Structure formats: C-alpha cells, structure tokens
Amino acid sequence: HPARDVFPRAAGMVPRASFALVVAASCGHCLCEHSASSACEAGSAECADVDDIAQLQMTRGLRRREEYDDWEIRQADGSPNKREEAAAFTYGNDLCLFGGREWQPIECLRGTTWKRFNTWTDNLHHVHPIFYDGLLWIIQGWTGNWLDERDIDRIRIWNPLTDQMTTGKLPDGRDCWIPSQYRTGAGGTVEYNGNFYLVSGASSGHLQSVGAYATKRFVKFDPTSCTWTNMAAPLYERDHFQAVLVQGHKLIAAGGRWSSFSSNDNEAISHPTAPSEMYDFESEGDGWVRKADIPTPRGGCANVAVGKYVYVSGGETDRGNDKDWANCNHPSSLKWYANREVSRYDVETDTWDVMPEMVKGRHAHGSGWLWHGGRKMLRVAGGVECAGGGTELESAEEWILPIDDSPGIPFWAPPSLLAASAARA
Structure with missing residues (x-):
C-alpha cells in the first residue's frame, strides 16, 4: 500500500500533504x-x-x-462573545455556542461570519444541549456564580426559527419542572428513539465544602410528557464531560472528572476519570460496561461522535507543565495552559489513538463536526486557555478529518446531497 495523495482542501484552504497509510x-x-x-x-x-x-x-x-493534517485557526469576520463553561451544538452546517457564565448570546459561526441571535442566557452554564425535532433542549445545568452554583429546576427550550426561549414549558405549553432528585449540571445528555438520557454530572457546583456532590445516575426523560425515569447507574463518578451516541445506539461516556471528590477545594480538577464506559441501547440487559482508559485523563473536554469514533478535545488537569505566567495570570487560573490534546476512541476495537493537537489549549469549550468541501471536519470554539478560569478565548479552530472518518458521503458528492446531509446532522 504505497503512499497516496489526499484530495486537496476546498478553495481558500492550504492543500494538504500526502501521507502514508498504516494498514x-x-x-x-x-x-x-x-x-x-x-x-x-x-x-x-x-x-x-x-x-x-x-x-x-x-x-x-x-x-x-x-x-494527519494540523489544526488551523478559523479566520472569521468578527468574533463571538468571550465565554467559559459554555456548550455547542450544530445547526445546519454551523457550529453554535450556547450559554456560559454571565449574560451570553446564542452565536453561530456560518462560514467565516459569526451570527448573533437575539436570545441571551442569564448565567446559564455547565449545560449539554440536545437539538431535537427543530428545537434546542436544556434539561440539566447550573446557574449562579462560582461558589454559589445551583442546579436549574426547569427545562429550557429554544426555537431557532422564532429566536425565542421558553423556561419550564413543553412545546405544547404544559409545565415541565425538573424533580429535585434529577437536578444536576456538568453531565452528559443524548437523544435515543425520541427520549433524552442524562448521564452523571454533579449537583450544587464544584466543591464539596459548599455542598456539591457527584450524581452518578442515568435518567431517561420523555420530552412529550415531562416524565423522568431512573435507569441503571453508570460505573464511575463523572462530571465536566459530554456523552455521545455512536453508531446510533452505543452511548459512550469518556473523559471528565470527580470534581467534589476531595474536601480540599484546591483539588476540584485533580481527580480525572480515566476509564471510559458504554451503554448499548440494543443490549440493555448488559448495563454499563467498562471500556479502555483515555490516554490523557482530564475534565472540561468536548466530545464529538463521528462514525465509529469519539473525538475528545481539550480539557484541564492539575498536571500542567507548560506554564505561562504572562497569559495565565487570572486570579482563578492555575498558571498553566489547558490541554491541547485530541484523543480518538474506536468503539469497535476499544482502543484510543492520539490525534494532532489543537493550536491552543482550551477547556470549557464547544465542538462539533461539520461538512467542508465534501469532507467532515471538527470545529472547536470558545472556552478558556488556561487551567482554572480566565483568559477566555474568542478563536475557533478546525481540523479536516481523515477520509476513512467520513463514510457515507463520497468526496465528489453533489452540493445538494451535502446540503441535505448537513441539514440532517
């Protein structure tokens, strides 16, 4: 299998070099x-x-x-609002940022232009949105400031067509509150067969000293009736991560940490969760199954499912060695950069690979996959450059995925097919 050229990027992007396939x-x-x-x-x-x-x-x-190619900073007209502890979702072929500490607008990067919607969130952070049936749903998260972080008690729904957000109401107008035993933040959420599933997280913020505790549970939410049902509990305490659904039915929880493990407030990021775990909806009797440890355990990462893979980007730990006293000088910063690592998990082989690092370390950011010139790419945006707080980033980065990560749509697919696929993504 000799080296072969990879198809060049779309116009305006630097052509990629050829690489040797390892078989x-x-x-x-x-x-x-x-x-x-x-x-x-x-x-x-x-x-x-x-x-x-x-x-x-x-x-x-x-x-x-x-x-593989390197990550590149996305040159864009304008910049998004600086934000931390935010989340992202894909809308059409745009990557959109949602929430974060303080007042934050909903913003989407469309091509090279940031578009700002009229809807703003009020200190709504540590959320994991679900975009379902044309609406954006929030069923877990925190509000309030550091040391006074509280679990949200009502769902939020944002309609991008009307640019309106409702609180505590289903689409048909019925009330929908989150029962106290199911309230959490910094957890993972996925949609499967019309139901939403909430995985782990933490209640009442980060620190044990202010009453925070891990919520090691698995909950099904029915968006048609606002009913909540306990499922088989996960194997590990895990917050500050994102759950993803792979191959349509395999729920993967990877990365994250146990923020409230220690009574020492200085150790909120010191206990990362190394093991991954899977819940297969087609084999529910098996419950949660332990999977391979992530190579660089860290919390504050952003996870994206593409084909049979899970990409885990960025994050933060207390083991930083790339100190930067000039940029990481915020009072809540730990004086070193956040992680640049990108790890890829193969659900079929239960193995991890190390991918090219991002240009900037970041945590508390958002990510998603989009179409670019007939190929899939990862895009990340927002977040914080240094472990802890401060130095909020305005930049976005992109990385074109390898050809074997983009099954289903050939590189020569007509624009109409690509547009339809993007709309379904």
Missing part, C-alpha cells in the same frame, strides 16, 4: 502492520513477534500525529 491486518495468530517487517511487507503469514507488536501498539498514536 493493520490479521496475519495468522498475531497482528501485523504494514512496514512492520519485511515478512509482512511481502504478504507472508509470518509476523513480528509479540514484543514487536507491543511496541507497534505503543507507538501507534505517535505516528498518527505525522499522518
């Missing part, structure tokens, strides 16, 4: 990779020994950095 195949009783040995290159059934294979697997992620 893994089953050779008898072991795993061999292209160029791992002359025997494998020759197509022989003989492969490298077990030690060689272990070394190949250890270095697999490092090679990924060389194979």
